[in-house]
Amino acid sequence: MPKLALFVNGVRQETESAAAMPLLWFLRDVLGLTGTKYGCGEGVCGACTVLEEGVAVRACQIDLAAAAGKRYTTIEGLSADGSHPVQRAWLEENVAQCGYCQPGMIVEAAALLARKAAPTPAEVESALGDHSAAAAATRASAGRSTARPGAPASARPEAADDHPARLPPSLRAAGGGC
Ligand code: FES
Numbered sequence: 001m002p003k004l005a006l007f008v009n010g011v012r013q014e015t016e017s018a019a020a021m022p023l024l025w026f027l028r029d030v031l032g033l034t035g036t037k038y039g040c041g042e043g044v045c046g047a048c049t050v051l052e053e054g055v056a057v058r059a060c061q062i063d064l065a066a067a068a069g070k071r072y073t074t075i076e077g078l079s080a081d082g083s084h085p086v087q088r089a090w091l092e093e094n095v096a097q098c099g100y101c102q103p104g105m106i107v108e109a110a111a112l113l114a115r116k117a118a119p120t121p122a123e124v125e126s127a128l129g130d131h132s133a134a135a136a137a138t139r140a141s142a143g144r145s146t147a148r149p150g151a152p153a154s155a156r157p158e159a160a161d162d163h164p165a166r167l168p169p170s171l172r173a174a175g176g177g178c
Helices: 023-030 085-092 101-115 123-126 131-140
Strands: 005-008 010-017 049-052 054-058 071-073
Touching: 049 101, 054 101, 085 101, 101 123
Parallel strands: 005 071
Antiparallel strands: 005 010, 049 054, 049 071
């Protein structure tokens, strides 16, 4: 199987994983970067948000073929010690609730502040308003499909030979959730 290469948190990663494997699975199950969460698997909840070339994207909606050659930053890559300004502000303002959606929201907020240091409330709402912890946790625990509506069978994650089930392997034993 041909190798694919991409950069994650500044490190070049080569893999022989299936080209159809979602980036989210690669991050969690191959690299062990479990800070990026699985929620809906449909690009809706934002739990899987990472930076692609500095832009916030949903890792469940990007396969390795599309990710090849690009640079990604996960919650683990924002800072080595939790000292990113958004992470510090999250603690100082006591933002966290259940915690499941926090990595995706922090990464999204970091992307927003990188492109505009003082966003308006409307811009904050636009960037973060569709992140949904409830949707993420509920759908993850229910083991809902990760297939995008209307996606051809060949594009579905389960088409990847080494990942026949829909839920990322790292979450199957726990039945979803954190
Ligand atoms: S948007 Fe990717 S898991 Fe919900």
